[in-house]
Amino acid sequence: MERAELSVMLVDDETERAQLLEQALQQHGYQVICRLTSTAALRHHVERLQPDMIIIDMDSPDRDTLEHMAVISQHNPKPIVFFAEQDQDPDNIRLAIQAGVSAYIVDGLTPKRVKPILDVAIARFHEFQQLRQQLASSQTALAEQQLLEKAKRLLIKHRGCTEAEAFQTLRKLAMDRQQKMTEVARDLISLMEVL
Amino acid sequence: MTARYQAEKTNLILGFVPLLDAAPLIVAKELGYFSAQGLTVQLQAERSWASIRDKVAWGLLDGAQMLAPLPLASTLGLGSSAIPMVTGLVLSQGGNAISLSEALCQQLDLPPSLTGLTPAELGARLRQHLQQSNRQLTLATVSPYSCHHYQLHYWLQLSGIEPRQVNVIGLAPADMASQLDGGRIDGFCVGEPWNSLSQQQGSSRILLSSEQLWPHCPEKVFAVTADFASKQPQTHLALITALLQACQWLATPEAASGLTALLAQPAYLPDLLQQMPAGPLLNPAIPQAFFGDELNFPWCSQAAWLQQQMRQLGQWQGPIDPQLLRQIYRTDLYRQAAAALQLTAPASDWRLEGQQAPGFAGGEIFSIRNNASY
Numbered sequence: 001m002e003r004a005e006l007s008v009m010l011v012d013d014e015t016e017r018a019q020l021l022e023q024a025l026q027q028h029g030y031q032v033i034c035r036l037t038s039t040a041a042l043r044h045h046v047e048r049l050q051p052d053m054i055i056i057d058m059d060s061p062d063r064d065t066l067e068h069m070a071v072i073s074q075h076n077p078k079p080i081v082f083f084a085e086q087d088q089d090p091d092n093i094r095l096a097i098q099a100g101v102s103a104y105i106v107d108g109l110t111p112k113r114v115k116p117i118l119d120v121a122i123a124r125f126h127e128f129q130q131l132r133q134q135l136a137s138s139q140t141a142l143a144e145q146q147l148l149e150k151a152k153r154l155l156i157k158h159r160g161c162t163e164a165e166a167f168q169t170l171r172k173l174a175m176d177r178q179q180k181m182t183e184v185a186r187d188l189i190s191l192m193e194v195l
Numbered sequence: 196m197t198a199r200y201q202a203e204k205t206n207l208i209l210g211f212v213p214l215l216d217a218a219p220l221i222v223a224k225e226l227g228y229f230s231a232q233g234l235t236v237q238l239q240a241e242r243s244w245a246s247i248r249d250k251v252a253w254g255l256l257d258g259a260q261m262l263a264p265l266p267l268a269s270t271l272g273l274g275s276s277a278i279p280m281v282t283g284l285v286l287s288q289g290g291n292a293i294s295l296s297e298a299l300c301q302q303l304d305l306p307p308s309l310t311g312l313t314p315a316e317l318g319a320r321l322r323q324h325l326q327q328s329n330r331q332l333t334l335a336t337v338s339p340y341s342c343h344h345y346q347l348h349y350w351l352q353l354s355g356i357e358p359r360q361v362n363v364i365g366l367a368p369a370d371m372a373s374q375l376d377g378g379r380i381d382g383f384c385v386g387e388p389w390n391s392l393s394q395q396q397g398s399s400r401i402l403l404s405s406e407q408l409w410p411h412c413p414e415k416v417f418a419v420t421a422d423f424a425s426k427q428p429q430t431h432l433a434l435i436t437a438l439l440q441a442c443q444w445l446a447t448p449e450a451a452s453g454l455t456a457l458l459a460q461p462a463y464l465p466d467l468l469q470q471m472p473a474g475p476l477l478n479p480a481i482p483q484a485f486f487g488d489e490l491n492f493p494w495c496s497q498a499a500w501l502q503q504q505m506r507q508l509g510q511w512q513g514p515i516d517p518q519l520l521r522q523i524y525r526t527d528l529y530r531q532a533a534a535a536l537q538l539t540a541p542a543s544d545w546r547l548e549g550q551q552a553p554g555f556a557g558g559e560i561f562s563i564r565n566n567a568s569y
Binding site: 038040041043058059060061062063064065066067068069070071093094097098102 | 244363374379
């Protein structure tokens with residue numbers, strides 16, 4: 001008989017992502033029994049808590065530890081297996097791997113019970129990836145804006161022109177040199193700061 | 196004399212694990228052997244062998260440095276879904292060692308120099324200690340489908356140490372020293388530079404090298420999926436050729452002086468090299484080689500030997516199938532790449548393993564005829 005509620009262990013160095021996933025799993029009625037960052041004592045935690053499922057960052061150095069535990073041996077009364085061994089739908093596996101999710105489950109759990117948890121993990125990992133990218137691109141945009149502003153100020157100061165003229169100068173230079181305005185601005189700043 | 200292949204795919208991402216034997220990939224990129232073949236290669240560091248296997252299997256990496264048994268394990272579906280993989284090139288030989296904690300070494304009362312002591316003699320001391328103290332040892336390796344893992348078990352068996360006396364667990368190499376210091380493990384079998392680093396820190400002592408156990412065993416190979424190899428055959432050959440050239444360079448005097456600087460670049464293994472003891476990069480106590488007619492050749496007989504280890508440890512219950520091994524360890528591809536570089540290659544895919552001196556530490560001769568099931 002399978003227990004009604006599966007217990008899940010999360011192993012992730014990205015604490016925010018792990019929190020996001022923990023909340024989401026709890027909302028879906030799953031019990032997260034332990035949340036860990038990379039740990040040399042992972043094996044000990046797994047043996048002590050005996051989770052039904054372990055969700056671990058694809059890039060965690062601790063994955064080889066779990067691979068060892070997955071090798072059937074007399075020391076492991078409850079062998080765990082890499083989820084792909086059971087879930088034979090290649091699309092699911094590819095989705096998980098692209099999102100950076102890997103999972104180990106207790107032998108004998110049916111794919112039907114594992115899939116909803118995996119789906120939540122994949123969705124949260126994706127969401128986190130997008131948040132990261134948005135943050136990175138908004139930071140880049142801000143930095144680029146600041147570069148342009150600084151180049152304009154320097155032009156106004158050195159050439160006594162208006163802001164509109166400074167902007168036109170930058171735009172013309174960018175078009176002539178077939179470069180981005182931020183690149184022209186960067187060159188200008190390094191030049192004018194020497195003057 | 197660079198070979199000209201009509202590469203089907205020229206932008207590639209290859210994976211490696213930051214170890215000294217990632218050298219052929221790094222050299223092929225940094226010295227321009229990939230670009231001479233018209234390939235633009237990005238090297239991506241990975242933190243576990245499981246990750247290397249999965250990313251190659253599902254196309255996130257085009258190819259990678261792999262543990263020699265891993266293409267076979269993946270093809271057989273050991274520990275993951277069965278994804279057929281192939282290798283046409285052995286990248287390195289040796290470089291592994293078995294280290295025991297300083298505390299355990301003191302209990303074993305080892306002489307200051309271990310030179311001249313055979314693996315069996317060293318193992319006998321450990322066996323006696325275990326019998327007297329009636330304790331269980333915990334030893335670590337990295338991947339269960341690695342030569343480290345098989346070599347450790349081979350040595351324990353050679354030493355007459357019973358499986359119940361030793362618990363073999365998996366650990367990331369970076370965690371080994373701290374686990375030794377904390378007394379949670381008694382030793383390990385890993386690749387360089389981890390044995391030298393741990394010894395330098397005073398945590399452990401190098402007991403014996405893989406060269407003393409299995410002198411002719413492939414350690415790392417270059418692997419791709421069988422799908423990649425069949426859809427991009429020219430690209431695959433171009434990669435093998437460039438990597439073989441890199442291996443060739445690694446045997447030259449320039450490599451002895453120039454390799455450290457290449458590996459120390461930020462994208463590769465700078466942190467590890469900073470901690471390394473002064474002196475030669477490759478520890479002479481742990482022989483490691485990258486080039487040789489017979490060394491780079493993916494012997495089917497070596498693959499059979501590895502599959503035999505999988506059987507002995509209960510990882511694989513089926514037969515050793517020579518036809519299957521031939522599809523994974525692609526001697527034909529090696530021969531083409533070697534010919535392009537005007538290098539010779541062995542004519543046969545099989546040899547009697549253990550016959551070339553020095554042989555296996557246990558003295559056995561391994562023949563596919565006696566072990567294959569057709």
